[in-house]
């Protein structure tokens with residue numbers, strides 16, 4: 151299939167009810183009061199809107215209580231559609247009458263570069279958010295490190311911004327913003343923008359020494375246009391430490407030193423990314439906010455202020471590659487943005503590619519690139535094994551589906567491997583030139599898969615060898631075939647020893663080793679990433695042979711390496727999976743503590759699934775989730791409930807529609823009986839362990 155046949159991007163975004171091709175927002179002025187008591191934002195969103203002759207502005211909205219709308223200062227009529235029960239994730243459409251349409255003879259359609267011959271109107275919307283807004287998590291003091299004050303943070307990715315503000319909630323629309331946020335006097339507000347607060351003196355725009363007031367005001371400006379999913383806010387008791395002239399870390403006071411230590415390389419990551427792309431960092435500041443443990447993602451690339459999970463605080467900087475990933479998004483995703491979510495691989499595949507180039511540079515080890523790619527391949531295989539076939543395609547048809555349901559390692563790792571394949575196709579040096587040209591060509595705008603392929607062809611049009619290879623490249627398979635791509639011949643220099651040790655443990659497990667002698671290799675001084683590689687290899691080999699490790703072998707691994715005590719969340723996660731699948735009762739307290747002390751979906755979803763699927767942990771999975779549901783971010787709670795519901799349906803043989811629900815498993819006697827039985831058996835197992 152030639153590149154030209156790649157399907158054209160959809161003219162409308164299926165995940166939005168807005169109408170940017172008729173009336174397009176270009177700037178937001180947001181004024182908000184943070185009401186911790188009622189868990190809501192009382193806000194006013196004022197938009198500059200480019201309109202042609204179209205008389206209506208339609209915005210995405212979810213759970214917003216819209217109280218008043220004006221157009222150019224005059225009251226305007228508006229209506230809110232009822233959410234479609236078949237597409238509840240879309241929320242409602244807020245339709246605003248612009249009063250007979252735009253200026254005379256304006257362009258009937260506003261083009262994607264925000265140019266139009268229409269006029270600009272000012273639309274102001276006064277509203278309140280719902281306490282159940284899917285983008286926000288309101289934490290009681292008990293869920294914070296300081297235990298004194300509440301905390302709120304947003305997670306708008308991919309289409310949850312509409313629960314915080316009425317907006318054109320689609321990545322094709324980019325707007326600048328300024329904001330003023332009023333918070334209690336004890337609190338600090340941070341946003342995905344440049345703060346106008348003099349953070350050095352920690353003085354808000356309104357002087358905190360004014361005893362007559364019990365609040366203070368923070369002011370922000372984002373002058374680089376962003377898509378709505380990058381609108382972000384966090385408010386809590388925060389401190390900061392500068393780690394370079396343009397980089398600062400934020401967290402609650404008790405953690406800020408540890409956060410500054412863990413992410414001390416962030417300036418190096420930015421410098422490396424600027425070298426790889428030949429494009430200076432465009433966003434001014436690059437700050438990092440380490441959130442409370444319920445944050446549902448490893449990191450979120452909010453411009454000027456990446457959000458990260460505290461599960462990266464391994465104490466040895468071994469998980470800082472996630473920060474390199476989020477920093478790389480300052481180029482791929484934030485500056486060059488996928489036009490719709492079907493093309494999400496352009497955000498994430500490019501970012502993983504840049505992340506691995508950055509880490510290779512910063513580590514001074516070219517072998518790191520393939521070593522990380524091998525680890526990513528394991529993630530990709532896990533996702534492909536779990537997902538509906540459509541979502542294993544690099545460019546899936548999301549149809550009316552919720553992007554949250556389609557999220558997996560596929561756009562990250564299949565996307566990375568497509569770029570890796572192209573780099574090997576044309577040669578590393580030539581591809582490095584393409585990388586620089588691509589980011590320069592598409593900066594500040596959006597791109598689709600066809601746009602990418604067309605530009606790749608254009609870039610190599612005068613290079614006969616590369617051009618011929620690109621034309622012959624199997625685009626149809628790479629872009630639209632479900633399942634795993636062909637595994638490349640990765641350089642296994644750094645992974646070989648880990649894989650050999652995994653083989654040795656599998657031999658022990660198979661009883662193939664004389665006398666069952668255990669592998670002698672002492673790995674206590676291995677870097678964490680190699681221990682992770684060992685565990686990935688063990689998990690992969692168990693999947694290939696369709697049999698978990700025996701309890702005896704898992705116990706041997708536990709006693710040899712103490713992975714169950716690791717401070718590195720990636721190591722702990724993988725060992726818990728192995729141990730649960732092997733029926734190791736003694737690991738259950740470790741698993742329960744792990745999945746109830748942090749809410750990162752990458753860890754909690756697979757562990758809840760593994761527990762539910764294990765003979766020993768089914769009731770424990772359900773009762774633990776029910777008891778801790780409020781700890782998790784709304785998105786995470788929704789996804790874990792879906793996972794367990796799926797498990798219940800499979801368990802009871804129900805079809806995909808309807809049938810058993812989580813609640814069907816929850817009966818008081820069942821929980822009480824299950825927990826009592828479980829507690830007894832864990833105590834016995836622990837007692838046995840002590841006697842040994």
Ligand SMILES: CC/C=C\C/C=C\C[C@@H](O)/C=C/C=C/C=C\[C@@H](O)CCCC(=O)O
Nearest residue numbers: 307308447448449491494553554556557752
């Ligand atoms: C083909 C999929 C199309 C759209 C999916 C887009 C967003 C899905 C939504 O669930 C948001 C995901 C947010 C991810 C944020 C950061 C990730 O890089 C975290 C990766 C996993 C981790 O490290 O915790």
Ligand SMILES: [Zn+2]
Nearest residue numbers: 475479498501
């Ligand atoms: Zn990413």
